[in-house]
Amino acid sequence: WFNRRKMLTSTFHFNVLQGYQETFSKQAEIFVELLEKKVGEPFDVFPYIKRCALDIICGKQVIC
Numbered sequence: 868w869f870n871r872r873k874m875l876t877s878t879f880h881f882n883v884l885q886g887y888q889e890t891f892s893k894q895a896e897i898f899v900e901l902l903e904k905k906v907g908e909p910f911d912v913f914p915y916i917k918r919c920a921l922d923i924i925c926g927k928q929v930i931c
Contacts, residue, residue: 890926894919
């Protein structure tokens with residue numbers, strides 16, 4: 868666990884996450900627009916959250 872934690876910690880460093888800020892914002896707006904269409908009716912939110920997370924992960928171009 869310790870070795871994996873050390874490897875993942877740098878992934879979630881503030882400077883790394885700052886690069887995702889624009890992607891987070893854009894995808895959050897899309898997410899809210901989709902949820903607004905469902906107001907007042909019961910629905911499963913999981914597919915929306917899953918899609919939003921995937922769009923955020925795929926939306927950031929990492930240049931190595």
